[in-house]
Amino acid sequence: xxxxxxxxxxxxxxxxxxxxxxxxxxxxxxxxxxxxxxxxxxxxxxxxxxxxxxxxxxxxxxxxxxxxxxxxxxxxxxxxxxxxxxxxxxxxxxxxxxxxxxxxxxxxxxxxxxxxxxxxxxxxxxxxxxxxxxxxxxxxxxxxxxxxxxxxxxxxxxxxxxxxxxxxxxxxxxxxxxxxxxxxxxxxxxxxxxxxxxxxxxxxxxxxxxxxxxxxxxxxxxxxxxxxxxxxxxxxxxxxxxxxxxxxxxxxxxxxxxxxxxxxxxxxxxxxxxxxxxxxxxxxxxxxxxxxxxxxxxxxxxxxxxxxxxxxxxxxxxxxxxxxxxxxxxxxxxxxxx
Amino acid sequence: xxxxxxxxxxxxxxxxxxxxxxxxxxxxxxxxxxxxxxxxxxxxxxxxxxxxxxxxxxxxxxxxxxxxxxxxxxxxxxxxxxxxxxxxxxxxxxxxxxxxxxxxxxxxxxxxxxxxxxxxxxxxxxxxxxxxxxxxxxxxxxxxxxxxxxxxxxxxxxxxxxxxxxxxxxxxxxxxxxxxxxxxxxxxxxxxxxxxxxxxxxxxxxxxxxxxxxxxxxxxxxxxxxxxxxxxxxxxxxxxxxxxxxxxxxxxxxxxxxxxxxxxxxxxxxxxxxxxxxxxxxxxxxxxxxxxxxxxxxxxxxxxxxxxxxxxxxxxxxxxxxxxxxxxxxxxxxxxxx
Numbered sequence: 145x146x147x148x149x150x151x152x153x154x155x156x157x158x159x160x161x162x163x164x165x166x167x168x169x170x171x172x173x174x175x176x177x178x179x180x181x182x183x184x185x186x187x188x189x190x191x192x193x194x195x196x197x198x199x200x201x202x203x204x205x206x207x208x209x210x211x212x213x214x215x216x217x218x219x220x221x222x223x224x225x226x227x228x229x230x231x232x233x234x235x236x237x238x239x240x241x242x243x244x245x246x247x248x249x250x251x252x253x254x255x256x257x258x259x260x261x262x263x264x265x266x267x268x269x270x271x272x273x274x275x276x277x278x279x280x281x282x283x284x285x286x287x288x289x290x291x292x293x294x295x296x297x298x299x300x301x302x303x304x305x306x307x308x309x310x311x312x313x314x315x316x317x318x319x320x321x322x323x324x325x326x327x328x329x330x331x332x333x334x335x336x337x338x339x340x341x342x343x344x345x346x347x348x349x350x351x352x353x354x355x356x357x358x359x360x361x362x363x364x365x366x367x368x369x370x371x372x373x374x375x376x377x378x379x380x381x382x383x384x385x386x387x388x389x390x391x392x393x394x395x396x397x398x399x400x401x402x403x404x405x406x407x408x409x410x411x412x413x414x415x416x417x418x419x420x421x422x423x424x425x426x427x428x429x430x431x432x433x434x435x436x437x438x439x440x441x442x443x444x445x446x447x448x449x450x451x452x453x454x455x456x457x458x459x460x461x462x463x464x465x466x467x468x469x470x471x472x473x474x475x476x477x478x479x480x481x482x
Numbered sequence: 483x484x485x486x487x488x489x490x491x492x493x494x495x496x497x498x499x500x501x502x503x504x505x506x507x508x509x510x511x512x513x514x515x516x517x518x519x520x521x522x523x524x525x526x527x528x529x530x531x532x533x534x535x536x537x538x539x540x541x542x543x544x545x546x547x548x549x550x551x552x553x554x555x556x557x558x559x560x561x562x563x564x565x566x567x568x569x570x571x572x573x574x575x576x577x578x579x580x581x582x583x584x585x586x587x588x589x590x591x592x593x594x595x596x597x598x599x600x601x602x603x604x605x606x607x608x609x610x611x612x613x614x615x616x617x618x619x620x621x622x623x624x625x626x627x628x629x630x631x632x633x634x635x636x637x638x639x640x641x642x643x644x645x646x647x648x649x650x651x652x653x654x655x656x657x658x659x660x661x662x663x664x665x666x667x668x669x670x671x672x673x674x675x676x677x678x679x680x681x682x683x684x685x686x687x688x689x690x691x692x693x694x695x696x697x698x699x700x701x702x703x704x705x706x707x708x709x710x711x712x713x714x715x716x717x718x719x720x721x722x723x724x725x726x727x728x729x730x731x732x733x734x735x736x737x738x739x740x741x742x743x744x745x746x747x748x749x750x751x752x753x754x755x756x757x758x759x760x761x762x763x764x765x766x767x768x769x770x771x772x773x774x775x776x777x778x779x780x781x782x783x784x785x786x787x788x789x790x791x792x793x794x795x796x797x798x799x800x801x802x803x804x805x806x807x808x809x810x811x812x813x814x815x816x817x818x819x820x
Contacts, residue, residue, distance in 0.1 A: 179577050180584055181565065181672040185788070186761060186781030227519065227818045235815040239517050244808025246518055253802045334519040335818065423524055441779065442796070443524030450523070457795040458780070464591045470582025477573040480565045480673070 145288045146383070150280055150363045153287070153382070157409040161385050163197035171196035171204065177471040181480075187439060191417070191462035198390040198415045199299060206463050209256040209456055211302040212293050212380055213240065213247060213449050216286070216372035217268035219277065220351075221309035225344040227336045230268065230308045236448070237262045237306065246446055247304065250453035254460065256302065263289055263372040272316060273350040276368040283367035283375050290379025296387045302419060302456055303380050304394035304449020305373040305401070308334075312344050314400035315426055316351045316369040320359055321403055322433055325349060331396070331424040333445075362404035374401035381405065381416060390415050392459070394452040395422035395445065399430050406434055420444060420451030483626045484721070488618055488701045491625070491720070495747040499723050501535035509534035509542065515809040519818075525777060529755070529800035536728040536753045537637060544801050547594040547794055549640040549787050550631050550718055551578065551585060554624070554710035555606035557615065558689075559647035563682040565674045568606065568646045574786070575600045575644065584784055585642065588791035592798065594640065601627055601710040610654060611688040614706040621705035621713050628717025634725045640757060640794055641718050642732035642787020643711040643739070646672075650682050652738035653764055654689045654707040658697055659745055660771055663687060669734070669762040671783075700742035712739035719743065719754060728753050730797070732790040733760035733783065737768050744772055758782060758789030 147153045171193045176182050183189065195204035215237050221230040239245045240260040251258040263286055269277035278286070294301055307313075315329035322329075326348035332341060351369060358364045366375065374397065381402050384391045393399050393416050405412040413434060420440035421428050431438055439455045472479055485491045509531045514520050521527065533542035553575050559568040577583045578598040589596040601624055607615035616624070632639055645651075653667035660667075664686035670679060689707060696702045704713065712735065719740050722729045731737050731754050743750040751772060758778035759766050769776055777793045810817055 178584075179574065179582060180784050184672065184761075184782065184784040185584060186783065188780060188782065188792075229816055232816050235813070236517065239808060239813040239815055242808065242813065243806075244517060244813045246516075246523060246803045246807055249802035249806040250799055252806075253799055334522070423522075439780070442526060442777070444522065444526065445524065446518050446522040454526075454796065454799050457799065458792065461588055461591055461792050461795065464587035465584045468581075468587040468590075469584055470577060470580065475573070475577040475580065475582045477577055478567055478570050 145284065146291045147284055147287055153363060154408060156382060157405060157412050160409060160411055163415065164200035167200055167202045168193050168197035170202040178469040179472055179475050179477050185465055188462040188465055191459055192466035194417065195390055195463065198388060200388050203467065204463060206299050206460055208298050209254065209300045210259060210295060210298045211247065211251050211256045211449050211453050212259045213304045213306060214290060214373035214376035215262040215265065215306040217265050218307055218309035218313055218371050219268045219271035220273060220312050220347055222271060223273060223343055223347045224340060225312045225347055226309045227334045227340060228308050233306055233308045234265050245448060246450045247448045247453055250450055254453055254456040256456055259293055261289060261293055263376060269371050272313060272369050273347050273354060277370060278367045280367055286372040286375035287379035290376030291383040294380050294383035294387060294389060298389045300459055301380065301384045301389050302392040302449050302452035303377045303398055304447055304452055305377060305397050306448050307371055307373045310371050310373065310397050311424060312347055313369055313371045313374065314397040316348045317365060317400050317403060318426055318430055319348055319352055320365050320369055321362060321407055329426040331426055362407035366404040377401035378405055385415050392417055392419040392452040392455045394419055394449045395447055396424040396427035396430065397447055399427060419455030422451065483622065484629045485622055485625055491701060492746060494720060495743060495750050498747060498749055501753065502538035505538055505540050506531050506535035508540040516807040517810055517813050517815050523803055526800040526803055529797055530804035532755065533728055533801065536726060538726050541805065542801060544637050544798055546636050547592065547638045548597060548633060548636045549585065549589050549594045549791050550597045551642045551644060551787050552628060552711035552714035553600040553603065553644040555603050556645055556647040556651055556709050557606045557609035558611060558650050558685055560609060561611060561681055561685040562678060563650040563685055564647045565672045565678060566646050571644055571646045572603050583786060584788045585786045585791055588788055592791055592794040594794055597631055599627060599631055601714060607709050610651060610707050611685050611692060615708060616705045618705055624710040624713035625717035628714030629721040632718050632721035632725060632727060636727045638797055639718065639722045639727050640730040640787050640790035641715045641736050642785055642790055643715060643735050644786050645709055645711045648709050648735050649762060650685055651707055651709045651712065652735040654686045655703060655738050655741060656764060656768055657686055657690055658693065658703050658707055659700060659741055667764040669764055700745035704742040715739035716743055723753050730755055730757040730790040730793045732757055732787045733785055734762040734765035734768065735785055737765060757793030760789065
């Protein structure tokens with residue numbers, strides 16, 4: 145395993161691989177010479193520079209884009225916190241395999257390889273209101289699955305998840321790490337009704353009481369309140385950092401999954417961008433807390449990397465302009481008057 | 483010509499072709515059955531339903547997508563309102579033809595046909611601070627060029643422009659039709675400096691005084707304050723309505739170009755969506771006035787249909803999900819618990 149203990153993860157976050165500032169500067173300089181007013185492609189320019197920095201290449205590429213979707217089941221589902229039964233996690237994994245889900249269509253459009261990794265669906269995490277969802281070894285095993293899911297030669301990684309009841313786990317994790325209680329972080333997830341939302345908030349508040357003794361430790365909390373798919377996302381984001389792969393995060397759950405890393409080291413997510421902001425209310429707040437500005441705001445709230453997958457299209461637009469446009473000199477276009 | 487007089491346009495706007503509500507309902511019903519929580523694809527669902535409504539097809543398609551970029555020159559450029567000399571309009575048209583501009587890369591990525599139409603670049607409009615930019619016949623000729631630029635079998639049209647000094651014309655048009663003076667609508671365009679911005683505001687305010695006698699007539703104002711490329715955009719949007727083609731608008735100038743149509747008939751833009759909101763400050767206000775919610779907000783301010791072109795990618799994502807996803811029944815996925 146890449147990380148044999150929580151301490152191994154802590155050590156990695158103390159000595160994070162860095163991006164290539166010179167490659168970023170070189171890309172930014174090229175942007176200044178392309179046939180457009182400087183800065184006029186806005187965040188598409190930023191994306192090109194970001195790809196250069198984290199790929200450590202003056203001329204970034206997107207030959208191999210991977211969309212990784214991790215799936216897990218959650219003991220807290222017994223608390224009636226979701227609009228859907230837990231069997232849907234496995235059914236949706238089958239739907240991913242058959243090519244019938246949203247992310248299949250988006251991945252195809254974005255010319256991305258889709259990797260779907262169900263993690264011990266027959267063994268849900270324990271109910272986080274009355275127990276640690278995972279022990280450290282279970283958490284580390286899931287982190288490892290995520291870590292190994294990232295191809296070393298990948299140019300861009302988008303991460304997402306599937307797991308009935310996992311917005312409850314995500315909200316509990318946010319509440320434990322950022323404060324504000326269930327009221328701040330619990331949303332309607334897949335579309336739970338008023339009573340379901342009340343049950344969800346009660347479960348989160350119960351979890352905060354039960355786990356009050358460990359609130360100071362981000363990784364212990366990630367194990368106690370998270371889920372296998374969240375742990376795998378954290379592992380994938382760490383692997384991406386190791387292999388110099390920029391990452392597009394999906395929605396509320398995917399972002400919650402990497403919150404513990406940011407609490408360990410504020411720079412841990414420097415290679416990540418928020419693909420979108422979800423309609424799940426907590427996500428906007430979470431992104432603000434992390435200083436991440438979403439690329440898209442389309443009222444999506446599906447998970448399964450769908451928002452990050454659409455954001456891959458923006459990365460492709462950014463790269464196409466960066467590499468394909470003529471410079472002022474090449475095109476014989478006059479510069480500014482001054 | 484499609485419209486021999488301004489009255490012909492007024493008559494068209496009194497009796498606008500309508501979308502197909504039954505096709506829209508059918509598409510919305512399909513969205514309810516796809517393997518995702520209802521509504522969870524957010525604006526991608528809206529886009530699919532919108533395509534169905536305006537294509538008048540239960541199952542919309544995007545086999546032929548056209549990006550139309552119109553270019554014109556502006557007499558008001560002599561007032562020193564732009565960071566670039568007017569020769570850049572023609573140079574950029576050459577750059578479009580050579581494939582070196584941003585929109586070339588974006589159109590290719592979006593599998594869209596790019597049509598670039600320079601309109602009498604050697605004959606700039608008159609300086610709007612001291613004259614009508616165009617007479618009615620000149621305006622109608624440009625409208626006609628735009629009208630004829632839209633293929634009847636087109637499935638989606640994105641419209642944009644190129645024209646040094648045209649944010650001055652656009653801002654004058656907005657100020658004349660929506661009030662607030664130059665201060666509300668003048669932005670930095672391609673990146674004019676402080677003194678240039680002051681000259682731009684002075685030009686707009688001068689135009690408002692000079693043309694104070696015609697402020698009540700949207701089409702007369704479109705001729706007096708607009709430009710040939712703006713008129714062509716209005717013509718293209720009218721043709722799209724005639725041929726049942728949904729439209730993605732680009733930025734501040736493109737949206738200003740169709741403002742006069744909305745003032746003639748509030749429903750005139752029902753077949754249009756705002757592809758993005760530009761970093762040019764007036765655009766956000768203009769979209770709000772028109773009740774248009776932008777699909778993208780990427781700090782872009784390049785024009786040349788670049789924002790609308792990127793939004794074509796979102797339309798493709800919407801269609802891919804709409805047509806490619808399995809239904810709950812097909813995939814054997816359980817519905818909500820209730």
